[in-house]
Amino acid sequence: MQTGEPQAQAGALAAPAEWVLPKRPGVAANVWKFIRRKPLGAFGLLLVILMVSMTVGPPKAVFGVPELPDSPLGFELGKPFMARFDAKDVFREGERGVSVGSIDRFLEPSTKHWFGTDRGGHDTYSVMVYAARRSLFIGLWALFFATIVGCAIGVVSAYFRGWSDTLVQRFMDSIQAFPPLILLILIISVFEPNLTIMAIALGFVGVTSVQRIVRGVVMSTREEPYVEAARVLGATDLRTMVFHIMPNIMAPVIVVFTIGLGSVILAEAALAFIVPESVPSDPSWGIMLHFTQQHLPPFPPFLPFTLLEGDPEGYHTLAAGGAIVLSVLGFNLAGDALRDVLDPRLRVG
């Protein structure tokens, strides 16, 4: 550097053009590079963006406290922009489909009802969009909970090692020894069903795997020279953990967060599918699937490709099942790509 500076000055005076840095690639170029290098990841990201845009709506009451117990984000959003109708709208015109009383059950798809109507006369497409909001909110909250608690436990456990680490790890092992789905069903059936409890329960189950990964990373990070330097300089344990270790383990944490979202969405759907009476009753993909299955007399045709035979229930399954598959696929693919970009060490296959 000592010799470089005068040279640079001289160069700048003589021929400024030589010293112009190469143009940094713009955002578009970066995006294009990502799409070319990781086509699957880009596809996953597209699915994630689609799912997120499904949940967006005008704010109803910002941080409205009265809604707190039931809406995991603490505020209510109005009808999603992508939904065509409110999820509670019941249709009664009665042209095709089975009309019970005056309610149009199981209408076939039309320009008005893209996926037809369900057993209660609701617009299936709109219900699906509402359900996306629930899935995403529960997923996000569960993962926030799991990540924060998991990071705290993982970092502290790995940082101090010794008997406290052993004790904490054995305790985590025992939580992991629970069959997860059974533990979830238990937790939500002990408490009143509401979205916040569900999010916390799902997060609680996730804590063990998050903390295990974080612990593994911290085990190697704590031996890094900069951590030692911080300690030599007299940083307290807390300071070392928060300012020196935490920022350096963010990459794996972000990856775990993304991949975890997919599995939490899957778990939430499975839960709603198995015990729909114990989960909150607002639109959910799992509940949609449950009633499709429940409604059916033994095994009638209701698959997508038999729809031509005129069975509108198929669209219901298609909407809910397709939504689950695509969103989980989206988060998995995006997470895989993100891992390759951010932290190749975590690569599994």
Added chain:
Amino acid sequence: MQQYILRRSILNLLAIFFVVTLIFLLLRIDTDHVVTLRAAQTQTSTPEAQAAARQQIREDLGLAGSIPEQYKTYLWNLVQGDLGESFQAKEKVTNEIKDRIGPSLELGLLQITVAMLVAIPIGVISAIRQDSMVDYILRFFAIALLGIPVFVLAIFVLTSSSIYLGYVPPLTEYRDLFPFPPFSTGRGVDVSTNLQIMFMPAIVGGLGEGAIIMRFLRSQMLEVMRQDYVRTAWAKGLKERVVILRHALKNALIPVLTVVGLLLGIVLSGNVVLETIFVIPGVGLWIVNAIGESDYPIIQGVVLVVAGALVFINLLVDIIYAWLDPRIRYG
């Protein structure tokens, strides 16, 4: 080694103790609920009679004392191998678990068999043809299978078989595979009926598990293929088949054992979803009903058995590990 096994066993017992305590406390959060559930079944007129009935129910169910007292009784019974009587059926939980573990175990073992049959060839092909079109396609399917929930796939398979093949498994009549204990439920033995019911859920569940194993095996294979001994094998002029099967796959399969062990542990808890859809009288279906009815002894019993099996299977996997791979030493 013996010392290691002993130490791990003690730690496992500690973990099981944690599990038992946790589940006990979780269930004792709201005992009023279960009493109310039972009290609704008895007809009483006066509030006093109602209160007396409730107290009676509490005592019948062993929920009368304080929580520490209940805990002490529970642990004492547990040490003697008594898991208590179920609230609803008034049956010994140990006996009931014996009756139901068979179908779950069978389904689980079949699932893992299917998973291995699918995962090993696909994982190997995907690894030796890394970054080829075949590899991309196989990996995409594996990720897709991970994303498809079992319950969607199960409904899909069940209905398409009924539509296109006109075949519906005999879901109404479950029959045992073998007459002897782990597989008998006292419903009579009929191998063909049993397998007809089992093969669909086995394939559906096996595909998802296969995807997990396949991804893992692929990355292991990729690592092993770069090892010196594999290069030596190539250099000796061995056939591709021999190099891949004897030298690479054999070594790549060792870590896969861990994943299989974990899956085996989960299998014991019964596949809740598949058992519900395919009406298999296993542990999964039973415990979901038990949770719905707040049948505490059943829940506690099943969780204990599953957790115990899981931690000891893990230990077993680690021991087999050391046996298969002499480089691993436990001190």
